[in-house]
Amino acid sequence: MIRNLYINGAEHEIPIAPSETLLTVLRRLGYYGVKHGCESGECGACAVLLDGKPVNSCVMLAAQAEGHRIETIEAVGQHPQQGWKLTPGLHPLQQAFVESGAIQCGYCTPAQILAAKQLLECNPNPSEAEVRDALSGVLCRCTGYLKPVQAVLRAAAILRGEEVAPVETPESGGPIPAPAEWLSPEGGESDLAEGLTEPTFEPPAGSTGVATHTRLMPRIQITPQAEAYRSVGKPEKKVDAVKLAQGKPAFAADFEKRDMLVAKVLHSPVAHARIKRIDVSRARQLPGVAAVLTWQDIPRVVYSTAGQSDPIPGPLDTFSLDYKVRYVGDRVAFVAAETEAIAEKALELIEVEYEPLPELFDPAEAMQPGAPILHDEPEYVNFGESDPKRNLAAHIHIDIGDVEKGFKEADYIFEGDYEVPKVQQAHIEPHVVITYWDEDDRLVIRTSTQVPFHARRILAPVLNLPVKRIRVIKPRIGGGFGSKQEVMVEDVAAHLTIATGRPVIYEYTREEEFIAGRSRHPMRVHLKTGVKKDGTITANAMRVLTDTGAYGCHALTVTGNTGHKSMALYVGDGPYRKAPNIQFIADVVYTNHPPAGAYRGYGVPQGYWPLERHMEKIARKLGLDPLEFRLKNALRAGELHPFSTAWSEGREPRPEIIETCALEECVRQGKAVIGWDQKYGREEWHQVPGKPHLRRGIGAALVMQGTAIPYLDMGGASIKMNDDGSFNLLIGATDLGTGSDTVLAQMAAELLGAPVEDVIVYSSDTDFTPFDKGAYASSTTYISGAAVAQAAARVAERIRQRAAAMLNARDKGLPPISPEEIRLANRHAIAPDGRSVTLAEVAHNALHHENQEQIMATASYMSPVSPPPFAAQFAEVTVDVQTGQVVVDRLVMAVDSGVIVNPLTASGQVEGGMTQALGYAVCEEMRYDERGRARERDLRDYHIFQAHEMPQLETIFVETFEPSHPFGVKAVAEIPMDGVAPAVGNAVLDACGAQVDNNPITPEKVWRALKPQE
């Protein structure tokens, strides 16, 4: 029927089906600023204003909106300059979001801005709690909500006509040098450090106490920086923030293609079965169905969905479609139809007869002799010690030194068993892909991927196409956190485009994300540690049993990293420091659960939960200060990474010395900020006056990660100069919301003497950008950044040469200038005597006037090392000892991630990572019933933190200059995931003595742990 909708001030007369939601209609009309992440009213990404009030458009019928005023982000503000036309510009809220670093992936941003707009229209002077309440309906998985809240408060002040200071972080004047004693072990006391670290006990002024704002602490510079930077180190605005604040059609699904079909997948309702019979004839006959594919219709090509470099370090055990299903949610058939409703109807018409096979849900049982075999297909390709006959996707055995000898030398042996759960990445933008044939009969794959180049390589044999006939375009990504390092949806749409010749869109529903997506590997961990009376660790052994689920994607590498990056931290002291005794043994086992995969942290959080809980117990049993005990045994700068000679993701290991490690200073700064000495062990602080059922506790964890995979990860960058002295930076690197496009632009701008706004970033497209391994392993700033720096240095060299020639030709009577003397700054090439030419003049000269050339350069970088970032993470909790309820009040992270290129984006990474890790600590878990059916299938049952539930977050950057990188950087993206859960666990122990060894720390577990003591 025809309906009149009044959208953004204009009347639309449009045909609307009675069942169509407002979301569907708005997107059909091209309002792509209206996003969607669940379509069941939970995520809030689809919010629009209806008569000025936010509503979730996915749960409202379009017809119901007739007669109401609909406002989307497209009506809120626009770019201030559109050629000759000047516009009113961005709305103050949009401007504040851009300036405050409130936008990470930007997928939730339009809805957040609309919710805030409504708040400020009703309440121009909201408290922080009121802002958090207003944003609580819009889930954000990236930011930790801190910066969005700050942005709304800032915009409110601007709208009230108040003066607001420019957004600057405390370190915007440059890093503060470290105290003298940290530069030399013999150094004396420094009052600077004391001044910087005054402990804070009260929430910051203006806080409502619900949740307070994060303070970004001054950076502490441990090792001197080579030179002062102009752009690197500054809180530059994100290069993509303006478009994201306007809700521009930047994401994979924000794309129109004539005759596009909608794909749907029939998922298995059973955990393990052979497909005895499948009849798709009724589905194929349904009007509007363009194709139905089963395993009989497509080539049988074995592959791995893990988006990793060649050769993939894991077994090849997956088919696009198979005659067996191995978990509830496995693929059975693909459908492409004219509409989503027809595709769904077609799924119902497919008849499948399953021959049940024995189901395996316990990894320990799956390894037993005689257990049913999940992968008996002859095409299976082993990697390393995978053994499908034993349901082993991977086996790892690493011996460093001799643990048995170390145990004999110990005065005490401590053993413990721990478990970590399966959890979801839960990015708000679902997996989505659009495929089509272009005019050259090349298959275009526009997809929300972290690994466009790996996706192209992996898909080529699966689709029976050469790599050169596939083009993968990675548009803006709405978060990934490792989940989009998997090639899971691209083959579905591609097979259907091949079958039909038509464009196809395939997008996971939120339920599909839960039942068919990937997750963090659950593990059971046994730890055995030998310790001398003085606290010296003599040997440390970890034994891990991992449930990889039905397929072995990332099986070896995730679990390997569990040992590689957690067990490396404590080498022991004295002679053990030089010759540590460490053992790591792991079995990664197939079961009939949905497959696990890559998730931010990549196995390392699974290692630090047991390790840091174990270290806490040892320290307490021996009566040692838990932080001094840890630091006594922790790895230090100048020492060999103990695992570097033992294991390297299935490749040849090579020795690596730790060049920079500011762990000790991280501990000191973090302790001071959280007020450790005033709280730990102080009985009066543990009590909550007037509330005897509440107990406060404080806990800590030390962690390290890695930065890229040495001798493997490679990134390329290409830079070309334009007529006006601006530059195009083409990179294969993939910004998932991390801000990598921005920090890479900052590095280029630094070397080219241009502002960041003159560096136009394009990422990534396998046809136009250089190869990059993609976004994983915390590698982009380090690896791709080094490639950008090299390419920029080459372009800068050409500019200097040409500028010197121009100056010498122009100023004939003056002493000649050599290119080496010229420096690039402020869009100029400047000689030592002050003479200069502009970059635009150099570009014009090169492109149009003399010895014409395109000034451009390409570079690539691969690192021989993986310098670890280090961090000290702290948590403060309040526990209700009657109910077991744990409230996390405060999280502090002091991190050594090398030089921080952009403190706004980096602190955003830390805040967002800590928030995800907080879910791992206290509430997130994917559970299954006795037949392997997922219990959590939506964002209602699977709870992620909302804006009004957050604790206080504080970030301290302790800077070192990593000498292996031109700008001294190390990774920051993953390490915030590692220590929050054990720090919270240790704080709960501190508060009430509850020993919860399996996260998440739910009220029930705390209550049970406390029960025997009553």
Ligand code: FES
């Ligand atoms: S609430 Fe509408 S898409 Fe999630």
Ligand code: FES
């Ligand atoms: S920035 Fe909020 S979901 Fe990514």
